[in-house]
Amino acid sequence: MNQGTPEGDSDLSQRHRRELLRLLLWFTVLFSVGFIAINFSVGKYGLMAIEIAVAVFAVWLLTILPRTPNLRRWALVYMVTLLSGTMFAFASPATSITVFSWILVMPVLTHLLLGRWLGGVLSLFYLVLSASIFCWRFGTTQLMDTPGSIANIVTVTACAYLFSHVYEASRERAEQQLSVMALTDSLTGLANRTQLEQSFSRAVLQRQLPLSLVMIDLDYFKRINDEHGHATGDAVLRIIAQAMREHIRESDLACRLGGEEFCLLLPSTNPQRARRLADRLREDIETLECRHEDAVLKLTASIGVATASNPTDGLDPMLHVADQNLYRAKFAGRNCVVG
Template identity: 45%
Template sequence: MVEQLEHNQSHRRSVLRALLWLTLLFGVIFATLNIYRGLYLLASLEIVYAVFALSLLPIIPKTHHLAAWTVAYLVPFFSIMVFALLLPNTSFTVFAWIQIIPIVSYLLLGQRGGFWMSLTFVTAAVVAFTVRYMTDEHAMNLLVVANLAFSSLAVLLFSHIYERSRTRNEARLIELAGTDSLTGIANRMRLAKEFPRLRSQAERSGMALSLVVLDLDMFKRVNDEYGHDIGDLALQHAAQLLSSRLRGSDLACRLGGEEFALLLLGAEHQQAAMLADQLRQQLVATPLHLDDAILTISFSGGVATLGEDGADLSGLLKVADKRMYAAKHGGRNRIVAAPDQPVQPAGNP
């Protein structure tokens, strides 16, 4: 999910930079016009804000506090809009700028931040417009105020619905991208994304983190003898058993082909080995029932633990994969936790 977060940040940086350039350009233009009209206070605010926008341009591309700078930019930006509505010599057409508040807020702050920013300033703008124009002499402006209020709230509502739908669809796409389409469990990409989070959690809490790489035994023979459709059923059967027997904090994923991986939070080296061996025995004891045959499936696996076997996912995969092949060469249907130390309880088939 880190990559997705970085993508969102990059998108928001681009939007904010574009808005800063527009602020700089239109700030100068409107300040010039307002000086000509005698609106010196508003013109001064626009010049100051244009300078502020210019100063932010080199900061936004590299800051680690994008959300804070965004709020620091938007609050005075929207406040100037509302303030302009209260000045006696400004045109009520200034309200047209209020319509962009929800759009800009949701683009830059997301669903929650965009909602509260939009609600605050759109409400303030409607109140400011009402205070200025709803006087005894302008009683007929009630319809104008109502139209502006409803149109502003409509833009806010549609922006909120769109952002909520976009967020949900994005989350769903991310979930699908990290899911193996055949077995329904996590894939290698999901493993790579989840590992840094689980490693940080393990390091903060002082827990162990172990990785098991396992490979179904004689799987080529299954495909050759029964066909690839049955081979797919065997993969689904194994994946279902692995995922159903793990805790919620663990992760089972398919690396590709007939190879799987288990990421076990809080499991020491030997605990991970014993858990993997229990899964091995359960899989053997739970054959796949076909129309005219019973297919017994087994796997060989290797175990690696964070720290003693590697400091990153690549290192752990390399060690666990090497031990998995040692289990294969040692006769299959077993777990190797360390060189020359297979875990193979009595009664192993």
């Protein structure tokens, strides 16, 4: 959890893909109805049965889509069903060569719904299968007779695949950056209040108890800003943030709540261990020499600790207890730990 990876990343992807899958399912239902009527009118009952099955599956999936936690799994099932039905249409002697125009949408749909790696592999598999079916149905004579047309199809399909892959890669990077920005303090790189709340809820859900909170407030920090400027104050905050990272485990979380106030979330940590860690951190801060430009600064911190064996009331009550202990440390002369 130590500066953990943002948990909002998958949530953003799920919202994006849930809406896209809903739209595609409605399109599937509407177009399936049209193709069912067309295939029935020309006596292509095998294709009609495939279209009916796909339409029924799409309608059922629409009913569970808003609440399913297994969105990626159902998106994969949907794409395999849709593409397999398309392959059946490709292989059917009753369909014309124009049905192969559907290969152009395969890379786009698979990348958008399944991401660049799973979507890329799945679409590549079906593209190769499509080419194999084409050669099986029409042989090499068709390729030799219309090389320009075949080259156009291959070029456009390759472009669709590459553009879909590049687009999805850039979208994932942008989404990850937004998630990091949403969960991270921009000055120190520590977690912010939002990530603290998420990590706290996760620790409670996973029964990582007892759960401890350590609140740290830098003593007389306002003097640094007043006497040396905010740039020096910001540099000090970054140094303190680094010191906090060095004192915590991978499962812990270091957070900046605002100003000169910080917090540590310590899952599976009893009060004695939390106080020992807090005291080591206090001693480390006391011995630090914070250098910025021509300034060499010494400072101390007051720390409050709170621990709960069953924090069912949420994060705020624990923050309140830790904050009260922090102010007791202030009134006790600062540069000490209470809790």
